[in-house]
Amino acid sequence: MRSKTPSVTPELQQKLIQIHDRLCEAYGCPIPYFHSLDPLSELVSALLSHRTKNADSDRAFKRLKAKFSTWEAVRDASEKEIEDAIASCTWADQKAIRLKQILQQITEQRGELSIDFLADLSVEEARNWLESFPGIGRKTSAAVLAFSNLRRRALPVDSHHHRVAIRLGLIPETTAVAPAHDVLEAQLPSEWTAQQVYDNHEVLMLHGQRCCFYRNPNCDRCVVLSLCPYGQARLG
Structure with missing residues (x-):
């Protein structure tokens, strides 16, 4: 069972809102969604993206779609055929095995290869269902719900988002990426829409990519x- 998230003080939530507003002004909210995949396609995309550069995982996803006409065809293909299609990913051999297993397990549970039914569940119910599969954690479940055409209110946290949140004091330095999802999501105002939650992830991520670098962040700007x-x- 997931541990209870810590309580959020009004001061911390107000700081989060101030950060959000300033970054939104800098990066231009609302930020358009970068694509509109169905939930199953988004799940496949998210699984391929783990520890892989976006350009490489995007290339693997497109090759997989070009080689196989349906996700059922991917499910029924050999692991070697899948691995060859996603060769641009890190750990393509492991991801091929995991992807095939998950597609098979969804079919066994649902009687079909579709997860559109997640639209009828609460966000937490949907995330718990997704995370019942080996290899699907908080980031992947949030990505499926937030980035797919479901457009649900879930907060993914990538390495850039995580780094910026630590430096800003939103989460302790010892907080790992996985538990950071629940801690940071608890700080968001309950009245925020799915778009605002998506914007929050995007602006923190963009700030990590464009200013708050892992090495030599541009703190002066x-x-x-x-x-x-x-x-x-750092600036003294």
Whole structure:
């Protein structure tokens, strides 16, 4: 069972809102969704993207779609055929095995290869169902619900988002990526829409990519410097 998320103080939530507003002004919210895949396609895409550069996982996804006419065809293909199609991914051999297993398990559970039924569940019910499969964690379940055409209110946290959140003091430095999902999601105002939750992920991620770099972050041009204990300490 997932551990209970810590309570959120009004001060911390207000800081999150201030950060969100400044970053939204800098990066232009609302941010358009980058694609509109059905939930199963988004799941496949998310599984391929694990520890892989976006360009490489995108290429693997497109090759998989070009080689196989349906996800049923992928499910029924050999692991070697799948591996060859997704060769641009890291750990293509392991991902081929996992992908085939998950597609088979969905079919066994649902009687068909579709997860459109997630639209009828609450976000937490949908995430719990997805995470019942080996290899699907908080980031993948959130990505399926938020990025697919379901457009649900779920917050993915990638490595950039995670790094920026730590530096801003939104989460302790010791918080790993997986538990950070629940901690950061608990900070979001309950009245925020799915678009606002998506924007929050996107602006924190973009800030990590364009300003708050892993090495040598550009703290002197950071729009949230006054809210960032890491940046203030770094600049003295």
